[in-house]
Amino acid sequence: METVRLLLAGSELVKPRFKNLFQKAVGVDRRTKVCALLSGALLLWVSASTALELYRSYWVWVADPWQDGAPSTWRVTSHQVELLEGLWSRIDDYLSEGESLGVEIHSVPESEKLFLFLWVAFLGAEVDVVPAGSFLDAPNSGCLLVFSPEASPSDQADYSFPGGWLDCPSSEASQ
Amino acid sequence: MIGLMLTAVVIWGLGFLLPGTPPSPTRTWEQRVALMFFEGSLMLYIAVLLLSLLQLQGEWIAWLAAPVILVSMVKFWGRRGASLRMPSKLEDCSWGDGVALLALLVYSTCTFLLWNVHPDFIYHWGLKGWKFYAAGGIDFNFLSRPWNSGHLHPEYPNLLATLFGFSALLDGQFSLPAVVSWSSMIFLVTLISARGIIRQGYEWTWLSKVALAFISLCCCMFGVGYLQAGGADWLMACAVVAGVGALLRREAGPALDREVGVIAAFAAASKMEGMPLGLALIGVHLWRRLSSFEMLRAKSTLAATLGPMAVVLGLQQLAIRYFGLVSGPRTFVSPFEGLDRWVVIGTELMASFRITTWHGMAFCLFLVPGLLLMKRFRFASALLGVQLAFYIFIYLTSPDPEPMIRNSAPRLWFHLAPAAWLMTFLAIDQLARQTQPSSTEDLKS
Incomplete structure (x- = not known):
């Protein structure tokens, strides 16, 4: 109390x-x-x-909730971007100084193609990245990067990865 | 990060080297520091733009030398003005500054960890910045490639991408955490600018602390939640806060002419939306000067206000013409196409105010018409009103406005919201005090 x-x-x-x-x-x-x-x-x-x-x-x-998401939902910290960065470290080995890289996309819906192209262009900004349709107009065309769910039709791809391949006609010609 | 810091030193150094603006009794040291940032970054941008137009990119010594030469030339012809007087003691620091610093620190940490990178950093600003870094200047040859016209907006102003490229050049690499940290730097300049307005405008100290804390947290909240790191919207928000600060000052004399001109040019160099903002700022300032019945020396006033923006826009136009920088074809429709469109647009706009990331804070823009009724805020709220009307007009003339509003409207509100909140707190201060200090009356007396 x-x-x-x-x-x-x-x-x-x-x-x-x-x-x-x-x-x-x-x-x-x-x-x-x-x-x-x-x-x-x-x-x-x-x-x-x-x-x-x-x-x-x-x-x-x-x-990382968009593990299987479309390119428009990716973030810089996404898993897919990490994979794409890994791919770029391989592509660099095939491209000579000043050569362009063409990008052909079949693996994503039409509305997402531009986003995937821009991600590739951003991660490889020090290389001249051009859409496949304009590849031949590029000043110094080097390799063609193809995103496709199917395997390379000719089996002559310079480098294959899950979801696509890299074709470098110029390196074959030089060989 | 060293590149970012060095670039900041170069920018403020350039701003410091420039002849000072005429002395103004109402300009706080914070506003002077922010103005130095605007002046320095514009000098750097103009120098890089000139070098790139002359195809001298890649010469990094020229990059560094050119702005210094430009400043020296201006200094030779210019006249000495007000110098920067920093406070000797930090006696007026309060918990409001503490919260603002904490918000800046939190935002900077999130940005450095790349949690909140703007999608347009990947698709637009960062891509350009990286290209400019690789080319050692603004790469007009890259921008003019036909396949870039559809998505890369080659004709857009390049201030932000230039800052990215320049700091990466000083860093020796294009490091993402360092480059996106430019947003933290602009956030800092916005806060400095806001603090200057608060220090000159408030009489009630409690509310001034709340205002600074609130605005900093609001920017941090939206900047993290709506992924604003690396985007150009920060530059617009910063320019609007600085512009409102200039229009709220209790003077409208020649000292403000150059300040308004520099802020307008900064806005025009930041983003496409910055051009109408710059013109609106100059227009409202001239209207204010005319309404104060002050003798206008038309030639010098027009040169000081329109000059910097004319230089920036002129050089940009030169690049657009010379390199043929064009975006893909755009179509417009009449805003009076049909009433149904107005309903749809209105509904979408309301939804953009209600998005969860804003947490209701964007509704402050609805207070702008109310602020127009208060004498003290008439000119500043007119600036916000004109810019808001411009955004709505763009949506009204778009053939497909719904996705456009969904993608862009919430971040367009971010350009205006910090300044609108600042004015709202000032209005609360005035109402609470029951005093009616009027900038116009002060000017007339």
Whole structure:
């Protein structure tokens, strides 16, 4: 009982201090209290929203939910982009200085072809990457990279990988 | 990252070397620092653009020497103006600055880990930046290839891609984390600019702290959630905040002319949408000057406001004409094609405000018409209103507006939202204080 009474007395002592602290921190009188509360609530809301977006980004990074997704859904941290980077390290061996790489795509729907082409062009930005239709117009055509679910029809591809092959007529000619 | 830091030093160094803008009693040091960034990055861009037009790309010494020569020339003919006075003590720092720094740090970490890379960084800005790095300048030959006209927007302004290329050149490699960190740098400039506006505009200290914290968290939230790292939307948001800051100042004299001109040119060099923004900013500023009944020296005012933008747009047009940079054919329809389209567009626009990534924050743009009614915010909110009207007009003239709105509208709101929130907090401050300080009245007195 004594403890309860002490607590109550303590709270009475502390209460005005808290009130003063609030007024000191916020620097408002009654007239502006509504504005202070409103802006405080907005700040809480945006803080919670930021935390949620951070969590979502972290989850996408960890879970990589579009493992089999279309190229338009890929992110720089996606597994497919890692595979494409690996492919580029092989393609570099077949291309000579200044040669262009043509890209022919059959493995994705029509609406996704441009995105896959742009991913290839981005990851190989130091090489002149051109669409297959314009390959022969390119200044110095080198190899043709074909994305296809089927195997190379001629069995003469310079390099095959799951989902396509690389054909380099110029290297054959030089050999 | 060393390349990014060195480029920032070059940019602020160029901004510092340029003759200062005329002294202004209402300009805060934050606004001066942001202005130096705009001036420096424009000088760098103009120098690289000139070198690339002359087909001198690849000569990295020329890249570095050209902006210095340009600045020296301007300095020779220019006159000495206000110098930068940084605060000697950090006494006015508060928890609002702490939250802003934390938001910047969080955003920068996410960006460095490549969690939030903008898709357009892959398809557009980053691809161009990497090409420019490889070519040692703006690669107009690459941009003019026929197969790039469909998707790469060869005629677009190249400020961001130039910054990417230049910092990669100083780095010695095109490192993705380093290059996309330009977004963090622009975020920092936006925050500095916003802090300058807050310091000059608020009388109620609690709300000024909340405003800075709120805007920084809002930018961080959208920047992470809607994948803004490496995109050009940050540049637009930054230019709009700086432009609003210039229009909110309680003066409209010649000191502001060059500032407005530089911000307008920066916007025009950033993105296609920056051109109407730059013109709107100059238009609103001139309207404000005329309405203040101040004697206008038309020649010098027009030269200071329109000059920088004319240089940037002129050089860009020269490149477009000389190298034949064109996008694929575009079709437009009349905005009065049918009422059904208006309904569809309206529905889609409302949906773009409601997307989860915005968490309701984009609705602040609905407050812009209300802000027009308050004297102090009339000109700044007119700028936001004109830009918003331009975006809606583009959707109204698009033959297929639905996918266009879905893909672009939420990030177009990001251009305007930080500035709109800033003005909203200023309006709350004014309403809470029951005072009516008016920039126009101040100007007349």
